[in-house]
Amino acid sequence: MNNIDTSQYQIEREPYYLKVADEVELFQAAYDARMPVMLKGPTGCGKTRFVEYMAWKLRRPLITVACNEDMTASDLIGRYLLDVNGTRWQDGPLTTAARIGAICYLDEVVEARQDTTVVIHPLTDHRRTLPLDKKGEVVTAHPDFHLVISYNPGYQSLMKDLKQSTKQRFGALDFNYPAADIEARVVRHETGIDEVIAGKLVQIAHRARNLKGHGLDEGISTRLLVYAGQLIAKGVDPVAACRMTLVRPLTDDPDMRDTLDAAVNTFLG
Numbered sequence: 233m234n235n236i237d238t239s240q241y242q243i244e245r246e247p248y249y250l251k252v253a254d255e256v257e258l259f260q261a262a263y264d265a266r267m268p269v270m271l272k273g274p275t276g277c278g279k280t281r282f283v284e285y286m287a288w289k290l291r292r293p294l295i296t297v298a299c300n301e302d303m304t305a306s307d308l309i310g311r312y313l314l315d316v317n318g319t320r321w322q323d324g325p326l327t328t329a330a331r332i333g334a335i336c337y338l339d340e341v342v343e344a345r346q347d348t349t350v351v352i353h354p355l356t357d358h359r360r361t362l363p364l365d366k367k368g369e370v371v372t373a374h375p376d377f378h379l380v381i382s383y384n385p386g387y388q389s390l391m392k393d394l395k396q397s398t399k400q401r402f403g404a405l406d407f408n409y410p411a412a413d414i415e416a417r418v419v420r421h422e423t424g425i426d427e428v429i430a431g432k433l434v435q436i437a438h439r440a441r442n443l444k445g446h447g448l449d450e451g452i453s454t455r456l457l458v459y460a461g462q463l464i465a466k467g468v469d470p471v472a473a474c475r476m477t478l479v480r481p482l483t484d485d486p487d488m489r490d491t492l493d494a495a496v497n498t499f500l501g
């Protein structure tokens with residue numbers, strides 16, 4: 233028995249998610265097989281929104297962990313805490329998810345050190361167990377428990393990559409910025425701006441995405457297009473809105489800023 237309040241992890245309202253291809257069916261099938269899933273794709277393209285949507289659709293609680301390089305295995309699994317009565321074990325988010333049958337979403341998992349990442353191994357093969365070594369307990373995952381990880385393939389270096397023995401425990405789905413018509417619908421839905429201006433924002437993004445690898449590390453994300461639309465919906469001049477949200481966050485290089493500002497002017501000036 234556990235006395236964890238699972239309602240805090242339950243997604244009550246349907247998150248807005250526009251299907252891009254067959255990702256919903258594929259994720260559903262992977263979930264049915266309890267096959268761990270890896271979402272790969274650039275920043276701001278819809279990975280987190282997709283997981284929230286799938287958790288809602290599958291009616292599973294969702295526990296998200298933002299991974300970073302300072303994270304230790306204890307941050308995932310749990311640790312002993314000191315309180316007035318002595319020591320008390322506190323489950324980490326991965327342990328909680330395994331106990332209650334949640335979807336555990338480890339965001340940007342390559343950021344974590346490899347010795348941290350390996351703790352998911354016994355959970356992601358036929359064993360479906362999580363040993364809590366310090367506590368002397370082996371947690372058997374709830375039948376509904378599911379593990380999802382994300383990463384941005386653009387960022388990782390040789391030092392920061394998942395081990396093959398980690399990678400090969402997952403089915404993987406590629407994410408990218410949605411096709412122009414779908415992306416424009418997303419921006420309209422999220423911001424309320426009209427079709428014409430949403431279309432122009434997407435066209436600006438397409439121009440900038442062509443510069444990835446030619447002076448830009450990343451293209452303009454769907455998230456930034458939503459930001460631009462939010463400012464425009466508040467009455468901000470579209471060119472100023474785009475400079476603030478589509479150009480300035482992306483680069484400090486003066487030439488690249490000029491190039492992007494020019495693209496904004498082409499479509500909105």
Ligand SMILES: Nc1ncnc2c1ncn2[C@@H]1O[C@H](COP(=O)(O)OP(=O)(O)OP(=O)(O)O)[C@@H](O)[C@H]1O
Pocket residue numbers: 248249250251252273274275276277278279280281282384410418422454455458
């Ligand atoms: N297919 C989609 N349906 C609905 N909204 C979308 C879709 N794709 C992108 N979005 C929008 O893009 C925004 C950013 O998406 P999200 O936060 O899921 O990105 P992400 O891929 O998780 O990025 P990061 O890697 O930086 O965490 C969302 O808030 C949402 O408005």
Ligand SMILES: [Mg+2]
Pocket residue numbers: 279280281339
């Ligand atoms: Mg995310």
